[in-house]
Amino acid sequence: MLNRNGINGKIVSTDMNSTRAKTLGVYLKSRRAQLQPEQAGLTRSHGQRRTPGLRREEVAILAGVSATYYTWLEQGREVAVSRDVIESIGRALQLNPDEHVHLLGLWNANEPEAVTSITTEVKPQWQEIVNQMAFPCFISNDRAELLAWNRAVDERIADFSSRPPEQRNMMSMLFTDPEMRSRLVNWEEMAAHSVAIFRTSYDKYSHDPWFAQFVAELSSKSAEFAALWKLHRVEIKKVTRVFYSMPGDNQVLAYDINSLAFTVDHSDLHLCIYSPAAD
Incomplete structure (x- = not known):
């Protein structure tokens, strides 16, 4: 599904499903970076971590999915994700209620994304x-x-x-x-x-x-x-x-x-x- 948006007189084409998958990936990465191993009940490994928060494989273990599958999600690949899996990932990342609702909103349930237009005038x-x-x-x-x-x-x-x-x-x-x-x-x-x-x-x-x-x-x-x-x-x-x-x-x-x-x-x-x- 493609959507064409104008900005400064230019026409921009975007693949809606691809864009949503990438947005979900960015969001998962941001929440992983905020969660420390001790908060997730993991023993901090020896050596310097290159990035803050949990590693991808640690989130995968906590969520009960493969590290490759979770990596694909963070990379914004268009992979099928069931509600059970997205719920498990949300629990692994210890999302608060607002963050959980936002995650479900970004979740691609194998349905086309509705294009919502912005209202710029009122009656x-x-x-x-x-x-x-x-x-x-x-x-x-x-x-x-x-x-x-x-x-x-x-x-x-x-x-x-x-x-x-x-x-x-x-x-x-x-x-x-x-x-x-x-x-x-x-x-x-x-x-x-x-x-x-x-x-x-x-x-x-x-x-x-x-x-x-x-x-x-x-x-x-x-x-x-x-x-x-x-x-x-x-x-x-x-x-x-x-x-x-x-x-x-x-x-x-x-x-x-x-x-x-x-x-x-x-x-x-x-x-x-x-x-x-x-x-």
């Missing part, structure tokens, strides 16, 4: 719904682009209305906009969480060259983003508490971010509501 009535919210509220897509927001977002998070559309990306502004950073009290926590969520989108749209270009450009602008990106952490959207300081006073506002998914027709969209924290 006028959706903007009206956002406008009615008393608290900060916005609609974003899987690229972290803001498509609709209310006045409270401009007042408390960052002034998106004064920016052109191409500069209304939450991920980019989080690392490059001094105003947003100065207002966000728990910036370090939210930066790590946001990058981990964006990684799930990056892997989901591995066929879309926009994501690779965006990551390369933001990495060149922000060493902090580049460092977090190299960790290859993934997280699923969940209720998250955030703290904002208001310009001109010492008040700190606490919000719980609730992210709601849209319909199947717009599965890449998210309605984010910042509700005042109850405690």
Whole structure:
């Protein structure tokens, strides 16, 4: 299955199944590098390890598969993988619940991969719904682009209305906009969480060259983003508490971010509501 994507006016052809297999391989390698022999119940061998974490053959033993088979998976070869095998590998790598869900999402169950397009505009009535919210509220897509927001977002998070559309990306502004950073009290926590969520989108749209270009450009602008990106952490959207300081006073506002998914027709969209924290 081939998909043709445009980037800077150029047409790029990608083999969907091959791309997914390579993405799965990169992810497995990143998780193996994070797991030390002692954590897996293995005795550390004598001598210097050339790479951090477990060796491929050690993961294979723990998962009950051959070393050659596991190596092929990490190399991104298109080999058949049953759910039982992928579950065994996940247990061997001691994945947390979010990482486990991400692994299953990357798993090729011998079915063609659906091509998911990115929504770049919202219906006028959706903007009206956002406008009615008393608290900060916005609609974003899987690229972290803001498509609709209310006045409270401009007042408390960052002034998106004064920016052109191409500069209304939450991920980019989080690392490059001094105003947003100065207002966000728990910036370090939210930066790590946001990058981990964006990684799930990056892997989901591995066929879309926009994501690779965006990551390369933001990495060149922000060493902090580049460092977090190299960790290859993934997280699923969940209720998250955030703290904002208001310009001109010492008040700190606490919000719980609730992210709601849209319909199947717009599965890449998210309605984010910042509700005042109850405690």
